[in-house]
Amino acid sequence: MVSRAGFASLLGASFLLLLLRGAEPLGFSHRPMTAGDELSAAPSRYLTREERWLSQRLDHFSPTDHRQFNQRYFEFLDYHDDPTGPVFLRICGESSCDGLPNDYLAVIAKKFGAAVVTPEHRYYGKSSPFDSLTTDNLRFLSSKQALFDLAVFRQYYQEKLNSQYNRSAGFDNPWFVFGVSYSGALSAWFRLKFPHLTCGSLASSGVVLAVYNFTDFDKQVGESAGPQCKAALQEITRLVDEQLRLDSHSVKALFGADSLKNDGDFLFLLADAAATTFQYGNPDALCSPLSNAKKKGESLVETYAHFVKDYFIKKLGTTVSSYDQEYLKETTPDDSSSRLWWFQVCSEVAYFQVAPKNDSVRSAQLNTRYNLDLCKNVYGEGVYPDVFMTNLYYGGTSIAASKIVFTNGSQDPWRHASKQNSSEDMPSYIIKCSNCGHGTDLRGCPQLPFRIEGDSSNCTSPEAVNTVRKQIVKHIDLWLSQCHEPTRSGSGTPSHSMAKLCSDHE
Numbered sequence: 001m002v003s004r005a006g007f008a009s010l011l012g013a014s015f016l017l018l019l020l021r022g023a024e025p026l027g028f029s030h031r032p033m034t035a036g037d038e039l040s041a042a043p044s045r046y047l048t049r050e051e052r053w054l055s056q057r058l059d060h061f062s063p064t065d066h067r068q069f070n071q072r073y074f075e076f077l078d079y080h081d082d083p084t085g086p087v088f089l090r091i092c093g094e095s096s097c098d099g100l101p102n103d104y105l106a107v108i109a110k111k112f113g114a115a116v117v118t119p120e121h122r123y124y125g126k127s128s129p130f131d132s133l134t135t136d137n138l139r140f141l142s143s144k145q146a147l148f149d150l151a152v153f154r155q156y157y158q159e160k161l162n163s164q165y166n167r168s169a170g171f172d173n174p175w176f177v178f179g180v181s182y183s184g185a186l187s188a189w190f191r192l193k194f195p196h197l198t199c200g201s202l203a204s205s206g207v208v209l210a211v212y213n214f215t216d217f218d219k220q221v222g223e224s225a226g227p228q229c230k231a232a233l234q235e236i237t238r239l240v241d242e243q244l245r246l247d248s249h250s251v252k253a254l255f256g257a258d259s260l261k262n263d264g265d266f267l268f269l270l271a272d273a274a275a276t277t278f279q280y281g282n283p284d285a286l287c288s289p290l291s292n293a294k295k296k297g298e299s300l301v302e303t304y305a306h307f308v309k310d311y312f313i314k315k316l317g318t319t320v321s322s323y324d325q326e327y328l329k330e331t332t333p334d335d336s337s338s339r340l341w342w343f344q345v346c347s348e349v350a351y352f353q354v355a356p357k358n359d360s361v362r363s364a365q366l367n368t369r370y371n372l373d374l375c376k377n378v379y380g381e382g383v384y385p386d387v388f389m390t391n392l393y394y395g396g397t398s399i400a401a402s403k404i405v406f407t408n409g410s411q412d413p414w415r416h417a418s419k420q421n422s423s424e425d426m427p428s429y430i431i432k433c434s435n436c437g438h439g440t441d442l443r444g445c446p447q448l449p450f451r452i453e454g455d456s457s458n459c460t461s462p463e464a465v466n467t468v469r470k471q472i473v474k475h476i477d478l479w480l481s482q483c484h485e486p487t488r489s490g491s492g493t494p495s496h497s498m499a500k501l502c503s504d505h506e
Helices: 013-020 104-112 143-164 182-193 215-225 227-254 263-279 284-296 300-315 337-349 368-379 387-394 413-417 462-482 496-504
Strands: 046-048 052-057 068-076 087-090 115-119 175-180 201-204 211-213 350-352 404-409 428-431
Touching: 046 068, 052 143, 068 143, 087 104, 087 143, 104 115, 104 462, 115 143, 143 175, 143 182, 143 337, 175 182, 175 462, 182 201, 182 387, 182 404, 215 227, 215 263, 215 413, 227 263, 227 284, 227 300, 263 284, 263 300, 263 368, 263 413, 284 300, 337 350, 337 368, 337 387, 350 368, 404 413, 404 462, 428 462
Parallel strands: 087 115, 087 175, 175 201, 201 404, 211 350, 404 428
Antiparallel strands: 052 068, 068 115
């Protein structure tokens, strides 16, 4: 597929991390991202947390650099009842990948008798090639390198299965790729660049369009909020901007963010706190208290400050430091995901969530200059997001691939960086309900607390979610049946087991 890159999820750095962690980045408002630490104790949250490792090449594009690093991955074979059955490759995105989450993908895997595997993204979590994350050491962090990691992992794991089942080297299981947010974009791009290695892919909230000035993000926040909540947020923004000019320390202290010396960093934190509630399908957590405060004549700024501290920081586990440019400059931070994701933003995809010229929810101080200054301040000269070349390389929303399902939640600000219009071999579905956000098809809603097996019962329209899920299963079924036969002979005719699988699910 998600805050500062809003960075696909791209959420607030730490929230993204939270939401993505172990369930894959949820997708912050400032990024597209994952689920939080406080959820780790939930029963059956993970299918497995048993770590496995492979050696991965540091630079796939150099014929002379043979350095390698250890990449962590996870496997779950309990549903793989037929050795010739499918393998579901779940892409872990821009955060630590601490296991295979037990969300709706587990339901699909059980239905198709599939093995599920997920490799951790290079540099994130325990899969970092370097101890020190200097700008020079980050030059091997890119979506292009990550795609080759996935291709190498896919071939490595296929050989591992062949050895495990005493099969010849030419045997190939049918593979299907899944991802949410930035990893949803990777899922689509993997099918684009390596169509011979997968039968198809699901790009859930897949942010395939690199955007320099992402004004549609803020516009969607206002639309998802509705007229009254939007007006309240705009009034809060106006009042906070004014108070920053008069007494910046006091207003920052009110939000528990007086450590943020840069006013733009503070305003980004506030903007992300609002965007995140819509991104992850919980608008009532924000709009209800604002509506009540307005009716009672209470301070909207103080009400919003309570929300930011209690919900965004305490409940979601967002760290204020992840918005601090001085913290982002640290090369050995406690939480490396924020520095890593910002580097990808500043060097490749941008997703600059800037304020529109008119009717903006966020402060006008969150403009292009703020983002460019952040990139320069944190990483130095020469780091710049050439979105033209990124979109030229992948195609943006005009991606010329096949057999990719795109899904988006109607309230998710990130959907405007995804492919929302269907084409012949790339169906796109928008799940419409008042709490349908980032990755709703796999995660359910709201996404906190974590929903085991992606439970959709708490969505305002479970029917809308389940209708899209049926379409996902339909396309997986069809494309797996059309895939090359997983036999020693290499015949192109569907095997008996795959033909039976297809008929069983019609």
